[in-house]
Amino acid sequence: xxxxxxxxxxxxxxxxxxRKDLSQEEFAKHLNIGKSTLGMYETNKREPGHEMTAQIxxxxxxxxxxxxxGKEFKHKPMSATQEEIVIKDLVAxxxxxxxxxxxxxxxxxxxxxxxxxxx
Numbered sequence: 001x002x003x004x005x006x007x008x009x010x011x012x013x014x015x016x017x018x019r020k021d022l023s024q025e026e027f028a029k030h031l032n033i034g035k036s037t038l039g040m041y042e043t044n045k046r047e048p049g050h051e052m053t054a055q056i057x058x059x060x061x062x063x064x065x066x067x068x069x070g071k072e073f074k075h076k077p078m079s080a081t082q083e084e085i086v087i088k089d090l091v092a093x094x095x096x097x098x099x100x101x102x103x104x105x106x107x108x109x110x111x112x113x114x115x116x117x118x119x
Contacts, residue, residue, distance in 0.1 A: 016056075
């Protein structure tokens with residue numbers, strides 16, 4: 001078993017973003033901040049405020065304590081939901097550009113409608 005040492009906030013943030021398969025640009029847009037700001041967070045050149053830290057922790061479903069200190073983390077493997085799998089497949093198959101938030105939102109609504117009809 002490989003032990004992963006994430007000593008800093010920036011290392012933990014970059015790790016979480018990588019696990020979600022998000023580019024810096026994609027995640028920065030989600031947070032409504034600049035890519036360079038996110039880059040500074042990940043390289044520990046800048047620290048986010050409390051609200052931003054809480055927003056990041058909520059997005060990745062980790063505690064603020066773990067994100068900021070590295071303590072109290074219990075690793076749970078991430079599992080993709082059916083919706084996420086379908087979205088990734090459609091994006092790849094039809095070369096959909098999700099950098100536009102409206103495009104992403106529309107695609108998620110379509111997928112949700114399909115899954116609602118199946119239930």
